[in-house]
Amino acid sequence: MALFSDDLAPDLASIGATQGGVPVIRNCIGGEWVPARGGETFLTINPANGEVIDEVANSSTADVEAAVQAAQAAFPAWRLLPAPKRGEILYRIGQRLIEHKEELARLLTREMGKVLLEARGDVQEAIDMAFYMGGEGRRLLGYTAPVEMPDKFGMAVRDPVGVVACITPWNFPIAIPSWKIFPALDLFTEWKAIYVDYSGRLQRAQIDSQPLSTNN
Numbered sequence: 001m002a003l004f005s006d007d008l009a010p011d012l013a014s015i016g017a018t019q020g021g022v023p024v025i026r027n028c029i030g031g032e033w034v035p036a037r038g039g040e041t042f043l044t045i046n047p048a049n050g051e052v053i054d055e056v057a058n059s060s061t062a063d064v065e066a067a068v069q070a071a072q073a074a075f076p077a078w079r080l081l082p083a084p085k086r087g088e089i090l091y092r093i094g095q096r097l098i099e100h101k102e103e104l105a106r107l108l109t110r111e112m113g114k115v116l117l118e119a120r121g122d123v124q125e126a127i128d129m130a131f132y133m134g135g136e137g138r139r140l141l142g143y144t145a146p147v148e149m150p151d152k153f154g155m156a157v158r159d160p161v162g163v164v165a166c167i168t169p170w171n172f173p174i175a176i177p178s179w180k181i182f183p184a185l186d187l188f189t190e191w192k193a194i195y196v197d198y199s200g201r202l203q204r205a206q207i208d209s210q211p212l213s214t215n216n
Helices: 061-080 085-099 101-112 116-136 175-187 201-207
Strands: 016-019 021-026 026-027 032-034 041-045 052-057 144-145 155-156
Touching: 026 061, 041 085, 085 101, 085 116, 085 175, 116 175
Parallel strands: 021 052
Antiparallel strands: 016 021, 026 032, 041 052, 144 155
């Protein structure tokens, strides 16, 4: 079962366009790169030198609702995927982040001004969380409980419950989303991300959405 298709790992031209040499970044919703519903954009600026890094879709409530609908549509298949298989996907995401750590760190520094050493640590936090939560796919344990009736058996199991939205601050744009999204992916939810800002998050979307088949 392929959870991510080749179409989710496009080149820059299919993500958006360029305007005066500046990339125009779209949202990733339901497996497609689409502009904001209202057509509005904003610029991301390098705080060190004023360089325009890219032009990003300025999303609205309509875009969020579209992302939620896409997640809800994908949820039944994700829910039925065994937890160890969900964990394996996170392991592969962690490996992809290792492979692209330096470019992500440098992009993060250009975009929000964090010193490069700390930017590398930001990416490393996401790598660590991917492998940690990947292991949780094998430890998604329930429990049994005694009951007062002789013909009854008490048991609790963990089961994915639905879609969540993650709103995180700008100062750790890779680490903090991973702390929220990776546990949710492993344990409870389907992630259909909507990228409303930050080139670093977009770049991670490209990396994370490379084909990650559970048949590997």
